Amino acid sequence: MNAEKPTISTFERIKLLLVFLFYALFAWHQWWSGVSPRLIRGSPERDAIHHAHLNNGALLFVLFIILALIWLLRPGSTLIARFRHAFSNAGTTGVSLFFMGTFGAMLFGLAQAWAAGGETALFGLYNLPHFLDWSWGTSGYLHSSFSNISSALFAGVIFVYLYTKLRPHVHPALAVVILLGVHVLVNLPKPPSLHPIALIGTYVMVPTYYLVGLALYNFANTKRWIYWPVYLLFTLFFLYLPYLAFKVLPPWHAPAATEIVQVESSTKLSPLRSKGEIFADADALSGAKETASWCGQCHNLTATGAHLLGPNLVGVFNKQAGTVDGYGRNSSAMLAAGSQGTYWTRENLANFLTDGQSFIPENLMNQQTDLSDPARLKQVIDYLEYLSSK
Numbered sequence: 393m394n395a396e397k398p399t400i401s402t403f404e405r406i407k408l409l410l411v412f413l414f415y416a417l418f419a420w421h422q423w424w425s426g427v428s429p430r431l432i433r434g435s436p437e438r439d440a441i442h443h444a445h446l447n448n449g450a451l452l453f454v455l456f457i458i459l460a461l462i463w464l465l466r467p468g469s470t471l472i473a474r475f476r477h478a479f480s481n482a483g484t485t486g487v488s489l490f491f492m493g494t495f496g497a498m499l500f501g502l503a504q505a506w507a508a509g510g511e512t513a514l515f516g517l518y519n520l521p522h523f524l525d526w527s528w529g530t531s532g533y534l535h536s537s538f539s540n541i542s543s544a545l546f547a548g549v550i551f552v553y554l555y556t557k558l559r560p561h562v563h564p565a566l567a568v569v570i571l572l573g574v575h576v577l578v579n580l581p582k583p584p585s586l587h588p589i590a591l592i593g594t595y596v597m598v599p600t601y602y603l604v605g606l607a608l609y610n611f612a613n614t615k616r617w618i619y620w621p622v623y624l625l626f627t628l629f630f631l632y633l634p635y636l637a638f639k640v641l642p643p644w645h646a647p648a649a650t651e652i653v654q655v656e657s658s659t660k661l662s663p664l665r666s667k668g669e670i671f672a673d674a675d676a677l678s679g680a681k682e683t684a685s686w687c688g689q690c691h692n693l694t695a696t697g698a699h700l701l702g703p704n705l706v707g708v709f710n711k712q713a714g715t716v717d718g719y720g721r722n723s724s725a726m727l728a729a730g731s732q733g734t735y736w737t738r739e740n741l742a743n744f745l746t747d748g749q750s751f752i753p754e755n756l757m758n759q760q761t762d763l764s765d766p767a768r769l770k771q772v773i774d775y776l777e778y779l780s781s782k
């Protein structure tokens with residue numbers, strides 16, 4: 393009788409607890425990474441969330457190392473047998489790739505934090521040193537790719553697990569409907585300012601991962617070769633997702649040659665108005681600042697701020713396109729427009745910000761906000777003039 397009872401060693405118990413902790417922290421972590429890009433860069437809320445995100449990430453990293461050690465040092469099967477088991481079916485492969493993806497995300501996330509030149513006090517105790525000199529572009533891009541890989545796998549693995557628990561009680565189709573329903577309910581309270589990409593992610597992409605995970609679980613375990621091409625395509629897709637979503641060039645693509653040819657403007661430039669002329673009162677200024685804060689996701693809007701994904705926009709008004717000092721990541725389309733005499737006049741900005749791809753085809757900015765309302769467009773252009781005016 394006793395022999396049939398599965399015995400769980402203390403070692404296994406500790407491992408289970410660690411895995412559970414890892415999953416719980418990881419799920420919590422997703423919330424921070426989802427919220428932080430929607431807050432204005434430089435705002436105290438965003439700094440606080442960013443800091444919490446890094447601390448939690450570092451904690452996950454430590455847990456990850458402990459889990460990896462336990463996995464490596466566990467007595468019993470050989471290392472080769474363990475690797476075979478880790479990739480023996482769609483479920484174990486999903487979990488293994490999840491851990492690998494997460495590991496990548498953490499490495500590049502920490503590199504990004506350090507490379508930004510800042511220090512991060514871990515739980516107020518210890519400052520992470522800055523020793524990896526990867527650029528914001530490189531490590532930011534890969535951090536984004538790897539976190540998408542691991543969060544999609546995380547979602548898929550959890551979904552399939554819950555499905556197997558529900559299936560003995562309800563019809564399989566009903567189980568799927570219930571779980572998708574829960575997913576939608578959980579996501580409904582997200583703020584209305586939700587980024588369009590996040591909307592697609594929540595309502596189209598994540599349900600797709602669920603269904604792909606389910607299909608792999610139900611069909612591919614009998615035809616094991618199927619899940620390899622699926623996982624390969626999945627990984628390739630995520631390595632290019634930041635490019636597809638935000639037009640950020642992946643680090644393995646060479647940037648355009650940045651030879652800047654300074655020319656005269658092809659149209660007459662009207663001189664900048666004074667700050668006081670642009671905004672008559674503080675309300676008008678704060679309204680415009682609020683509208684333009686969206687641009688702050690990719691552009692620094694303060695004079696001393698570094699370039700982000702896009703160039704710092706202080707001083708851009710009336711400037712030749714593609715000539716912001718020290719940026720160096722402009723597309724060749726933007727550089728060509730500049731060398732043909734495109735300056736950031738009111739009219740050119742209006743065209744660029746409402747229909748950028750017709751105005752400068754193949755430029756790399758994907759601002760993803762609708763400025764077709766003339767009042768909002770005017771606010772943004774006025775604010776750019778204000779930032780550039782003495």
Ligand code: HEC
Nearest residue numbers: 638687690701702713714715722723726755756757758759
């Ligand atoms: C998703 C990131 C992103 C967002 C959001 C964004 N931009 Fe950009 N922006 C870029 C990138 C990248 C470039 C460089 C494009 C190129 O060289 O092809 C750029 C270039 C520009 C330029 C031309 C600068 C130059 O090199 O001459 C202006 C002006 C500009 N953005 C204004 C804005 C404004 C105003 C907003 C808000 C309405 C905004 N951007 C939102 C990424 C973004």
